[in-house]
Amino acid sequence: MTDREATMRHTASLLGVSALLLLTGCTQGGLDPRGEEAARIYWVFWALVIAGGVVSAVVLALWVVGPLRPGRDDARAEHVPDPAFHRRLVIGGGIIMPAIVVSAFFGVQIVTTAAQTQDGELTVEVTGHQYWWELEYPDVDGLESFETANQVHIPTGTPVRVVLRSEDVVHSIWVPQLAGKVDLVPGRETEFVMDAEEPGTYAGYCAEYCGLQHTRMKFTVEAMEPEAFRDWAEAQAGAAREPETELEAEGREVFTGQSCVGCHTIRGVAEAGEVGPDLTRLASRSKIAAGTEPLTEATLRAWIANAQAVKPGVQMPPQELSREELDALVAYLISLE
Ligand code: CUA
Numbered sequence: 001m002t003d004r005e006a007t008m009r010h011t012a013s014l015l016g017v018s019a020l021l022l023l024t025g026c027t028q029g030g031l032d033p034r035g036e037e038a039a040r041i042y043w044v045f046w047a048l049v050i051a052g053g054v055v056s057a058v059v060l061a062l063w064v065v066g067p068l069r070p071g072r073d074d075a076r077a078e079h080v081p082d083p084a085f086h087r088r089l090v091i092g093g094g095i096i097m098p099a100i101v102v103s104a105f106f107g108v109q110i111v112t113t114a115a116q117t118q119d120g121e122l123t124v125e126v127t128g129h130q131y132w133w134e135l136e137y138p139d140v141d142g143l144e145s146f147e148t149a150n151q152v153h154i155p156t157g158t159p160v161r162v163v164l165r166s167e168d169v170v171h172s173i174w175v176p177q178l179a180g181k182v183d184l185v186p187g188r189e190t191e192f193v194m195d196a197e198e199p200g201t202y203a204g205y206c207a208e209y210c211g212l213q214h215t216r217m218k219f220t221v222e223a224m225e226p227e228a229f230r231d232w233a234e235a236q237a238g239a240a241r242e243p244e245t246e247l248e249a250e251g252r253e254v255f256t257g258q259s260c261v262g263c264h265t266i267r268g269v270a271e272a273g274e275v276g277p278d279l280t281r282l283a284s285r286s287k288i289a290a291g292t293e294p295l296t297e298a299t300l301r302a303w304i305a306n307a308q309a310v311k312p313g314v315q316m317p318p319q320e321l322s323r324e325e326l327d328a329l330v331a332y333l334i335s336l337e
Helices: 003-024 036-068 072-077 083-115 226-236 246-257 297-305 323-333
Strands: 122-129 132-137 146-149 151-155 160-166 171-174 182-184 190-194 200-206 219-224
Touching: 036 083, 036 190, 122 151, 122 171, 122 182, 132 151, 146 226, 151 226, 160 171, 160 182, 182 190, 219 226, 246 323, 297 323
Parallel strands: 122 160, 151 219
Antiparallel strands: 122 132, 132 146, 160 190, 171 182, 171 200, 200 219
């Protein structure tokens, strides 16, 4: 293989790897925006990719063309540095060009940030915990504030103000199709606005390494037509439903009689627990453990008995319950629609 062939192969493989890396991020992510805020970021992304691509292409071209210049070995042997040429190269390529490119992007960023919607018509307060998301809806018209977890519901076509806090370490909330990433910082309040144009379920992630189960700190945003959202909110607010069977009633006793109440709230039953998710409408959620498992009797039972086996490192300790107690507790919790 000649030098020339080797250089071309090397270049081709570099380009191939770059293209692959770029394409793997395409599906269901920020490259398929479904809201106004996400669409703005989408255009910044492409501006960066195109400008970065042009700069890379120029540098690559110089890199390929340089060594291929005919007679380069002779030229190298007799090479005498030209100080004036080097000065021009450093000032032009090392100072002026980067200054223009970086300033242009600074401008793009300022314009994009200024264009972001500042006010929402609805507020969702999100508190990050290792490793789940606490959600509170304080201002749905005519309803008392209510809490839920890990499944954010929003009405379509409505800018939603998302207020962020953290209970422990830094987390970062990211719904690629609806908005950019924003950090949740302990001791500080941050916020952003997101919106969804169409109904649908949008995947959300914690985008800042926050501990052992960072990758399983997932959530979803369920965008619904405004009337459907209203129905959902009305069903969420208020106290938990009463037990309908003897087993469910026994389960409620287990809940209030055991350590569950130290961490979890069920509205109208026990409201002091603030460490774990609010369970008032647990059965209205499709997943448990922040998207780790589907909600079924079996997964709930396994979770309560020993959450550490399902998601090692979570704050919930194994529960020492008899088989009967566990049966009753699961029957009660799964009835909480
Ligand atoms: Cu929370 Cu990563």
